[in-house]
Amino acid sequence: MARSTEPTETVWEGQYLVAKKRGRWEFVARPRSIRAAVILAFDGDKVILVEQYREPMSRPCIELPAGLIGDEDGAQDEDDAAAATRELEEETGYRAGRMEFMGEFYSSPGMMSESFSLFRAQDLERVGDGGGVEGEDITVHRVSLADLPAFTDRMRARGMGIDVRVMALLMSGWNLPR
16 A cells, blocks of 8 residues: 655645645645535435535535534534434434434545545434525435436436435445335
8 A cells, every 4th residue: 555655735724625735646625623424314215315506516416415524613523423413404304313324435535535424314203394504505305216216317417416425325225224
């Protein structure tokens, strides 16, 4: 395993991202140990997906519900499962009776050091409309597993981006509700 012995240089730092350079390699990280939680949630045989405009893509994207952990001032030690529960309710209006940790994953390891904790939300209860916090303008989709391939095709035909985690859902055993 080849590891760089070069020092890491911070090129630029914002509130939520840090651009770094190590030798000739450039990558992005999160400041202050901010992490992410991604939630796999089923309501019966329907998976809960969200649609949200994403500025880097200049278009909406279909995604699993997700959010940052420890991004609020004073919440650096926020529990991953508690953050996943909070984000699911904010974005979708569903409250999970319990969150099952499914592992830590990296979404783009050649470009960023960020990982995400994947949770399966169980025992869902609808407690609100969702939509996210101010300015997020999230649309909630309940999609049957049988219709998921056709749904993603329709959304892609409408010009939406599809998060890679939806592809993983389409191709894996994770799509079986418990």
